[in-house]
Amino acid sequence: MEPTDGPLIRARNLTKRFDAVAAVDGVDFDVWPGEAFGFLGPNGAGKTSTMRMIACASPVTAGELTVIGMDPRTEASAIKARLGVVPQQDNLDVEITVEENLLMYARYFDIPRNVAARRTKELLEFVQLGERRRSEVEPLSGGMKRRLTIARALINEPDVILLDEPTTGLDPQARHAIWDRLYRLKRRGATLLLTTHYMDEAEQLCDRLVIMDKGRIVAEGSPRDLIARYSTREVLELRLHDDVRAGLHGQLDGLAERVQELPDRVQLYVADGERTLEQVRARGVPLVSALVRRATLEDVFLRLTGHTLVD
Amino acid sequence: MTSLALMLPSLRRSHHMVERNLVVYRHVWMVIFSGFFEPLFYLLGIGLGLGGLVPDVGGLSYGAFIAPGLLAASCMNGAITDGMFNIYFKLHHQKTYDGILATPMRVADITFGEMQWAVVRGSLYAAAFLVIVWLLGEVVGPPMLLSPWAVLSFPAAVLVAATFSAMAVCVTTFLRKVQDFDIVIGLGVMPMFLFGGTFFPVDQLPDAVRWVVQVVPMYHAVETLRPLTTGTVDGSIAGHVAYLVLTGTAAFVVAMRRLERTLVK
Ligand SMILES: Nc1ncnc2c1ncn2[C@@H]1O[C@H](COP(=O)(O)OP(=O)(O)OP(=O)(O)O)[C@@H](O)[C@H]1O
Numbered sequence: 177m178e179p180t181d182g183p184l185i186r187a188r189n190l191t192k193r194f195d196a197v198a199a200v201d202g203v204d205f206d207v208w209p210g211e212a213f214g215f216l217g218p219n220g221a222g223k224t225s226t227m228r229m230i231a232c233a234s235p236v237t238a239g240e241l242t243v244i245g246m247d248p249r250t251e252a253s254a255i256k257a258r259l260g261v262v263p264q265q266d267n268l269d270v271e272i273t274v275e276e277n278l279l280m281y282a283r284y285f286d287i288p289r290n291v292a293a294r295r296t297k298e299l300l301e302f303v304q305l306g307e308r309r310r311s312e313v314e315p316l317s318g319g320m321k322r323r324l325t326i327a328r329a330l331i332n333e334p335d336v337i338l339l340d341e342p343t344t345g346l347d348p349q350a351r352h353a354i355w356d357r358l359y360r361l362k363r364r365g366a367t368l369l370l371t372t373h374y375m376d377e378a379e380q381l382c383d384r385l386v387i388m389d390k391g392r393i394v395a396e397g398s399p400r401d402l403i404a405r406y407s408t409r410e411v412l413e414l415r416l417h418d419d420v421r422a423g424l425h426g427q428l429d430g431l432a433e434r435v436q437e438l439p440d441r442v443q444l445y446v447a448d449g450e451r452t453l454e455q456v457r458a459r460g461v462p463l464v465s466a467l468v469r470r471a472t473l474e475d476v477f478l479r480l481t482g483h484t485l486v487d
Numbered sequence: 488m489t490s491l492a493l494m495l496p497s498l499r500r501s502h503h504m505v506e507r508n509l510v511v512y513r514h515v516w517m518v519i520f521s522g523f524f525e526p527l528f529y530l531l532g533i534g535l536g537l538g539g540l541v542p543d544v545g546g547l548s549y550g551a552f553i554a555p556g557l558l559a560a561s562c563m564n565g566a567i568t569d570g571m572f573n574i575y576f577k578l579h580h581q582k583t584y585d586g587i588l589a590t591p592m593r594v595a596d597i598t599f600g601e602m603q604w605a606v607v608r609g610s611l612y613a614a615a616f617l618v619i620v621w622l623l624g625e626v627v628g629p630p631m632l633l634s635p636w637a638v639l640s641f642p643a644a645v646l647v648a649a650t651f652s653a654m655a656v657c658v659t660t661f662l663r664k665v666q667d668f669d670i671v672i673g674l675g676v677m678p679m680f681l682f683g684g685t686f687f688p689v690d691q692l693p694d695a696v697r698w699v700v701q702v703v704p705m706y707h708a709v710e711t712l713r714p715l716t717t718g719t720v721d722g723s724i725a726g727h728v729a730y731l732v733l734t735g736t737a738a739f740v741v742a743m744r745r746l747e748r749t750l751v752k
């Protein structure tokens with residue numbers, strides 16, 4: 177039952193259907209101990225459905241899934257005892273206080289009261305909510321609720337922590353506060369499984385990730401690998417007047433490895449953006465603006481699916 | 488969930504649910520009191536107030552007649568507060584159960600725990616109500632608990648509370664929007680309260696209506712409690728108790744299955 181080596185989570189041809197909709201359409205992945213593994217994908221990609229199957233909150237429709245060496249169909253309670261879950265939507269207990277949320281959650285795991293009290297204190301400090309421990313849940317800010325949910329997910333000292341869009345809807349400061357907590361967990365050797373539709377979040381936090389679109393995995397690797405494999409090093413973004421753009425007639429041909437037309441801009445995938453920009457200028461193309469940047473996972477996503485990540 | 492063993496609730500885990508509710512009610516303890524005062528006010532207003540104008544009912548003072556009816560009504564109201572309103576909001580609005588289901592707790596444990604809590608709360612009301620009824624009868628008169636059998640009306644009230652709770656949870660699993668409560672209260676709870684034998688004997692009703700009344704749980708709850716408090720116990724009480732046990736169990740099983748389908752998709 178206890179895997180000493182081998183993946184903590186193993187999925188083969190994992191499928192989730194809701195009536196006619198295939199929310200997860202036959203995905204394969206392995207999550208290894210100690211890694212931060214991400215699911216990057218747009219709305220409706222199937223990230224939450226995948227997470228919920230792993231968390232034993234949603235029955236597997238077809239395929240194989242093993243979590244910590246166990247089968248979610250028959251050993252759900254034993255699996256859940258060893259997972260920490262941060263769902264996409266906070267579901268804190270709003271009828272009790274901040275501190276009681278952790279104490280009660282510990283009880284659901286059959287954690288003895290004295291251990292629960294100690295961990296509650298430590299975790300509230302860890303997520304910087306010690307001073308709000310007697311507060312109700314409702315008046316907390318979005319970021320605080322998220323941090324409390326993270327603390328709650330850690331109460332059972334889980335082997336794997338599942339985080340479904342941990343920072344969606346938060347302001348930049350609140351996001352950084354959460355990222356900071358997640359880095360600390362990573363440094364302690366925790367296994368993190370997270371979904372996001374922010375490529376910066378994926379790049380910062382994930383050792384390895386899969387890119388999901390429409391229920392399928394379209395690529396897998398470390399952020400750096402994926403960028404190297406599916407993009408050039410730099411991207412030249414050009415903004416042009418519509419009439420200029422309509423009359424380009426191949427003026428940008430041969431300058432870039434790949435040209436991506438987007439509604440508001442044209443992206444040129446190149447090794448050296450500044451040099452290409454000079455060449456564009458030399459050809460006399462009138463530009464509204466130009467920007468050279470490093471390639472990101474967004475470019476990988478665009479290349480693989482033909483559409484942008486956040487619409 | 489495939490095998491029966493996986494469907495059966497665990498007593499230990501279900502107790503965590505009871506504990507949670509105790510923690511919640513530590514913050515809103517006044518709410519606990521309110522549920523107790525309602526039947527008491529009915530007793531004082533209708534039993535003693537109106538009772539002065541009403542002749543004896545089948546040889547009983549009006550107070551002695553309606554006291555067991557109000558005890559049943561108190562069990563029903565407690566079940567509706569905890570089993571319907573509270574559970575509906577935890578299920579659909581606060582998503583409390585989704586949070587709890589990320590732990591080793593299962594739907595069966597949650598359902599069973601919520602039921603136990605409702606029964607505990609209902610039992611507290613019943614005990615307090617019985618003590619007051621007894622004291623009022625002794626001090627102000629006329630007596631409302633007329634026989635030593637009345638001692639058994641407490642466990643009987645616990646059974647009634649359990650049956651109503653299971654039914655309330657079961658009904659709640661069918662509610663989709665807040666307005667649905669009005670239908671249940673208006674067309675289910677109120678008629679049961681008024682015509683289920685609480686305020687007058689059901690044989691006052693036309694035959695056709697009586698038939699309907701005799702199917703609903705309130706009637707059987709009253710028919711279980713009244714012989715005990717008035718000391719008119721005969722064999723028919725076994726049938727009423729059996730009705731409460733069977734319908735309660737059925738409602739519990741249906742509630743558990745439906746909650747499983749709502750919560751685990
Ligand atoms: N309970 C459900 N019933 C029916 N369809 C569902 C249900 N849950 C998800 N779906 C559908 O499954 C697909 C994948 O949804 P899922 O929530 O897994 O995507 P996601 O990647 O988490 O998206 P988001 O970024 O919006 O959270 C969507 O088409 C969604 O409409």
Ligand SMILES: [Mg+2]
Nearest residue numbers: 223224225264
């Ligand atoms: Mg999602």
